[in-house]
Amino acid sequence: MIVAAVLFGYTALLCTLMPRLLRGARWAERAPRLGIAVWQVLGVSSLAGAVMAGLALTVPTVRVSADLASMLQACVMALTAQYASPGGAAAGAAGAVLALAVLGRTAWCAGAAVLQIRRERRDHREVLDLVGRRDAVRGVVVLDHAEAAAYCVPGRHRRTVITTGALQALDDEQLTAVLAHEDAHQAERHDAVLTWAQTLARAFPRVPLFRTAETEIARLVEMRADDVAAARSGRLTTAAALLAVAGGRTPAAGLAAGGSTAAQRVRRLIEPHRPLNRARIAAGSLTAAAALALPLLVLGGPAAAAMQLNYCPDGTPPSQVTTMR
Template sequence: MIGCLLLLTAVGLAAGIPAARALNRATWPEREPVLGLWVWQCLVATALLSCLTALVLGLAAVFRTVRDALFDSAPPGVLAAYGFSTAPAWATGLTLLLASGAAWTAAVLAGRVRAVRQTRAATRDRLRARAPELPVGLPAATSGPLLVLEDEYPDAWWLPGSPPQLVVTTGAMHRLTDRQLDAVLTHERGHARARHDWLLHLSAALAEAFPRVPLFTHFCEQTHRLVELAADDTAARHCGHVTTALALIELNQHRGVFSCASSRRALGDRVDRLLAPPPRLGRRKRALIAVAAALTPSLPLLITFAPGLDALD
């Protein structure tokens, strides 16, 4: 059990610091943003699973009731293989630390979910108030998949929820060509199909809960960047790279982003990337990265079950 706890702690620390920093410095996710998001999620899952499995083992070592519940139906010898009776005193401290971290994470995630639901409800109320009045007998404007708002300010966004809605202003419809408007709507649909909203909320919640952990801070930063690149690629595949770049410029030049250095740089990088698309990774390399990332979260599970499996031999 001591060896398992040490290995799980090492895996969690490796994923949380050096691996996260190495992935944050890597340039290939810009060429493959969808794959980059997948690798980041797998790395976060590895760290969280390492902490969770270490917590379970620690609880089993500290509390006999937990140990009996976990190993009640286990074959003879499996319980002895973990050596809970020889658990050192520091295992109790580590368990308390992990339990505190788990409780704090759950509280932050629950608060984020509650805040998201409240924000969405308030947004839908505002949209309902701004929606045009329709003749009696026609369905409400806010009930369809597409809502057009009378507003000279060019804007378009996807409003997640039930039902999800695509919102576009008349200012955007007047300012953009048909192809450019199609690119903007395709970009937003790309966010919706990939459920980028929940990925953004998750990364922001973890970064808020643990602001000094490189894994979660880099995960939040990279998620905000990569989801936009992934949606840009979706729009470019359907409407063309130049059309998408022009739509991006037209839709954002009145937002004030050009007065902010960081926003201007981020938007400029996206436009440059659309006008000069970087070469994609080879199919074999993409497959290897995806498989390796998918197998990474299984490492904490293998470490956790290794003593029990060894006792069954």
């Protein structure tokens, strides 16, 4: 029971406290790739904490044995002892419902999101093949439209799309920056990152962590793509390019260089560049790794201790079996 309580408390703290501490963090803007990883780790760790808390309530920890028959006997005896009392049965049932509900809801929403995104991308690619024309030199699809817009359609049959309005508004260096931005989205699979964040936000819409993570990750993936473009074309050139395409509309199936965060990102690009040093990046990475491993360590500690216990001594009746949750 103590293990389950610790995991419940850990998950609750992640879901309520961390969004307040990390929302709009300046360090994440200075190292957007690390910020994206941290938000992803927090989401995975909170899910793992909830599922493992349910498992800790449902299944008692038993001694691991090389003898399969003895190990199975230990499992049966431990389960019998736990579910013999009404309280133990109720806790076990609640834990099972929690674990299955979290896993089932996440899997259902993830599957629905993937199917929807694939359908939207397929439909949009068919439209592009009909109304757009391929530019083999630039490797893009050109749309005849006065609005300056640029975006990519990720996936196996990826497309990078730019309008004639954008071609007229951008000079060669700015166009290179915009295309580098879209290439970064596709090379680093930002679409998959966003899909996972959106899945958690839709699966558990009342959890502050997941709502905040969806917004923050959407902002940080654009900043990360900006940094890739700036490394190639310069920060001021990239800022000017973003201004030129900031008002362009983006289909649901695409990722765009413009968008609602363009103004904030332009200010970031024209300010003095102050990336995080290696020591801070290493510290952040270690902290994220610890958060990811903590639920396993909390559940694994009692499991390791249980390996020293003998659940199946000769002649020991089931009523004397010690269980741990």
